[in-house]
Amino acid sequence: KVFDHDWEAADNRVYERGLDPAVTAKKDAALEEATSPDADRTGRAYLVASPWRRNPNGIGDSESELPKLIGEAKTELAIQLLDYNPTTYSRPKRFYPAIDNALRDAAVRGVKIKLLVSHWNTDEHSVVHLKSLSLIPGVEIKVATIPAAKQGYIPFARVIHSKYMVADGKVAWIGTSNWAGGYLDTSRNLEIVVKDEALAARAAKLHAHLWGSAYAEPLQITEDYPKPRK
Numbered sequence: 001k002v003f004d005h006d007w008e009a010a011d012n013r014v015y016e017r018g019l020d021p022a023v024t025a026k027k028d029a030a031l032e033e034a035t036s037p038d039a040d041r042t043g044r045a046y047l048v049a050s051p052w053r054r055n056p057n058g059i060g061d062s063e064s065e066l067p068k069l070i071g072e073a074k075t076e077l078a079i080q081l082l083d084y085n086p087t088t089y090s091r092p093k094r095f096y097p098a099i100d101n102a103l104r105d106a107a108v109r110g111v112k113i114k115l116l117v118s119h120w121n122t123d124e125h126s127v128v129h130l131k132s133l134s135l136i137p138g139v140e141i142k143v144a145t146i147p148a149a150k151q152g153y154i155p156f157a158r159v160i161h162s163k164y165m166v167a168d169g170k171v172a173w174i175g176t177s178n179w180a181g182g183y184l185d186t187s188r189n190l191e192i193v194v195k196d197e198a199l200a201a202r203a204a205k206l207h208a209h210l211w212g213s214a215y216a217e218p219l220q221i222t223e224d225y226p227k228p229r230k
Contacts, residue, residue: 002049005056006188037061045194050177050184062177062191063184067102069167069193073111077103078166078207080116081179082159084133085126088181096181100133107138116211118160119145122225131221141219144210156230166204170197 037052039060052061070077086100087093107113121130122143134141146158165173175191177183194200210216 001056002047002059002188002190005054009054037064039065039193041193044196045192048191048193050189050191051186054188062175062189063098065191065193066165066173066179066184067098069165069171069173070099070102070106073106073167075168076112076114077106078114078116078204078211079179080160080162080164080207080210081121082118082161082163083121083126083178083180084115084117084130085121085178085180086129087125090182090186094181096185098184099179100129103133103139104136107136110138113139114207114211115139115141116160116207116216117141117143119143120159120228120230122228124225124227127219127225130219134219134221142211142216143219144213144216146215153229159230160210162206164203164207166200166207169204170200171195172200172203174203 037060039046039048040058041060046060048060048062048065049055050062052063055061086096088096103113103115115130115133117130121127130141133139144160146160148154148158163175163177163179167173172194173191174194175189177189177191183189
């Protein structure tokens with residue numbers, strides 16, 4: 001449904017088809033009326049997507065669902081990401097608080113948070129926010145660095161790229177979004193929520209395996225990290 005929706009929408013863009021802007025605006029308005037940010041959360045597994053204004057009927061909103069799941073956590077959140085940054089990638093930069101606020105609130109409630117990020121996340125624009133989050137009691141952050149290949153440097157490789165979360169060992173969030181502004185609000189991404197303890201346990205085992213490996217080291221508050229080579 002999402003693919004078909006995007007395929008059809010691509011035919012309706014002003015810059016591609018030369019349509020009258022008034023016609024396109026009318027179609028966009030009708031599209032917004034036909035969508036809903038709410039997901040059907042009753043099933044064992046359900047799909048959410050972003051941005052919700054571009055979702056077909058029956059597909060929930062990633063941007064509201066992720067903070068909701070974080071808010072429902074009671075004991076632990078195990079998270080692995082390529083990038084975490086509560087600001088937007090687009091300029092001018094702005095603060096993107098939805099996920100960051102949810103995590104901080106969870107930590108204050110007593111939820112233990114284990115956030116594992118890639119070494120790409122230690123650029124100067126991101127690492128300051130990671131350090132800030134790590135100061136909250138109950139929040140642990142580790143950086144995973146994969147050594148360079150024996151053959152030499154390979155661009156855009158040798159990096160952890162997964163984007164998932166396990167809540168209380170029971171719920172798995174698996175998707176395509178980094179947790180930063182521009183993913184869940186303005187670009188097309190798909191996430192699946194699975195409320196299944198067996199699958200959640202398998203995802204948690206993956207997280208624990210890398211968390212306890214030699215590749216993952218605790219984020220150092222006082223360290224000046226070098227610019228990551230991507």
